[in-house]
Amino acid sequence: MFCIYVKITMEKRENNNSYSHILKYTGLFGGVQGLNILIGLVRNKLVALILGPEGMGLVSLFNSTIKVVSDSTNFGIAMSAVKNISESIELGDEERLHHVIGTVRTWSLLTALLGMLLCMALSPWLSDWTFSWGDHTLHFVLLSPVIALLAVTGGEAAILKGGRHLKALAVVSVYNMIFALLCSVPLFYFFGQAGIVPSIFLMALMQCVLTIAYSYRLYRPSFSFSRQHFQEGEGMIRLGLAFVVAGIFGSGAEFVLRSYLNNVAGLDIVGLYNSGFVLTMTYTSMVFSSMEADYFPRLSGIRQLGGELNLTVNRQIEVSVLIISPMLVFFMVSLPVVLPFLFSREFLPMQGMMRLTLLAMYFRAVNLPMEYIALSRGDSRSFLFLEAAYYVMFLLLVILGWQRGGLTGTGGALLACTVANFLMVLVYVRWKYHFWLSGDVLTNTMVQVLLGLVACFFTFSLTGVTYWLMGAVMTLASLLFSIRILHARTHLWNSLKNRYFQRFRKK
Known part of the structure; x- marks a missing residue:
């Protein structure tokens, strides 16, 4: 019985880090x-x-x-x-x-x-x-x-x-x-x-x-x-407490920022900022939600640094970027319709802030899998250091962004903060855990970020029919690029066809 258990465990280990999984x-x-x-x-x-x-x-x-x-x-x-x-x-x-x-x-x-x-x-x-x-x-x-x-x-x-x-x-x-x-x-x-x-x-x-x-x-x-x-249970509690303290950092930074905006700008600006931020995070959570449930347990099961860990993190980054990128472009383009539908036309002033925050999500898709490395190693100090550094940058840059560019400036500050955090995390995990981004992941991420930047530029500069036409083109370009790469990695169409024919035969 135990031999069967071990065999199943080994087979799962081989398949769990595949692109298809x-x-x-x-x-x-x-x-x-x-x-x-x-x-x-x-x-x-x-x-x-x-x-x-x-x-x-x-x-x-x-x-x-x-x-x-x-x-x-x-x-x-x-x-x-x-x-x-x-x-x-x-x-x-x-x-x-x-x-x-x-x-x-x-x-x-x-x-x-x-x-x-x-x-x-x-x-x-x-x-x-x-x-x-x-x-x-x-x-x-x-x-x-x-x-x-x-x-x-x-x-x-x-x-x-x-x-x-x-x-x-x-x-x-x-x-x-x-x-x-x-x-x-x-x-x-x-x-x-x-x-x-x-x-x-x-x-x-x-x-x-x-x-x-x-x-x-x-x-x-x-x-x-x-x-x-x-x-x-002491080691588990130490790591858990680091997670709790990091959450307190985040809640504290958000509280200070909202209090600042309320004092210098008023409740209406706090409402617009909060609505834009929460809507962006809720939308992107459709991709990021799997990391805690699936990716973190897989990463925690890898006992040593090196090839297997690097492969697991790189594949998670690549799939996350390829899935979320077309969603980001589509959401960025459709904001003039989505915001009045979900809220009212009074919320349209947060479009600029949300577009820049959506750009930041490209880098968040790369950051999150790398940040989980510290947690998976039980390295509570590294995790706390990275989280504390991020929230200090977040608070200072967003306040500066408001002072320089109003509500849209807060979106630009969130983008700058996420990019800076990406560079910091990349350097830290390279030094601490010997992790590096693969060439394919870097190339595919850069292509999607470039498409997102072009789409963002169009949403700020175009209006009318041209806006929607170019928005559709950029969404389609991002989608087709992701499909092409995912098909090459997972044999997507063959898998879908086989599943369809299997169900058809059963009937």
Whole structure:
């Protein structure tokens, strides 16, 4: 039995880093993320109609406070545990794997209890800090079990990611989205704002139950509170805390920036900047969402620096750039239609900022796979250094960009910051981990960046029919280039034809 397990593990290792595998799971999680966005739009629209702006604000405040408490008390286990589990999978040691899973579950349970008790204890202060009116202490006490549920869910999701059970993760995500829609809307309709707290709890409970159901079916329940388990979890906690601290850096930088813009420009500019930034990140997450679920576990399973690690990172970069590039050009060109559709014509002034921010996403597609190298090695200091350096640059450059060029200047600053971060990360990982970008990846990335730059220039300089004509040409050029390279790498058409004929024969 163990020999079969090792053989399967080795076969998976050979296939997991192929272009076809990367393309498959980028498409899978991209599709799930796209569905998430669509269901989220429908849900937000219905909730906005039922609760109005005040109710939406209340939901946002509760959710953001829960996120802060959860992120501060879960020790980053949802991220750091993936590395330990992936390493056990690659070693083919089933006994060690179940031992590591027991450690993860034990620490997840402890952080769940810690987070819940801390939320209860801090409820009066959370009410005062979050709201300037009324007493919401009881609401936060009732929401404290949500912190525990999120911690347990994070640990079990890490087990699924580390164990490479990606289809199970996708299924859980889809079911959770559908339940969130079917649960929250009726509660809000019948109970109004009184249904907000129950809906948040029920959604967290459903997500936890679904994740546990899949995880426990694959790996039997196991907990241990021995000293050995606590000691073995220390490395995982150190890496997780680095992830938490990096998140605090990011939240702090965003808070300072929004406060600055609010003081010097007003709430309308804050709203435009935030909408443009969030919309860009949400759109591109359709490609980037697969990195945490699929790429990071694969990278963590590679024990040594060198050829295999370089190959894995280069292939992830190449597929990410080729998939996201046509999407960026299309989105850049279609902003005059998309913004009034999603928001209103009052949001059109953020077009310039968004176009330049979309250009920055080319470099983000290269940066992210390289930044995961430090996490996959358990190198918390390098990860923190890179994150801290980025957020310092981000804050200084965006403030300078606003002073020099207004809202569009903030987009230019985001582009400059991302390019500078790309160069810094590239030099650092070359020095620290002996990683280098392959010639093919550099060439293909430069071609797509050039097409993006030309498209961006056209969107700033052209109007009318010429705008749409050249926009269509640039989108098509980027798409055809990506298809040609992906076809050469994956034999895309043959794979699609074989799959079609197999289904046809079954019928």
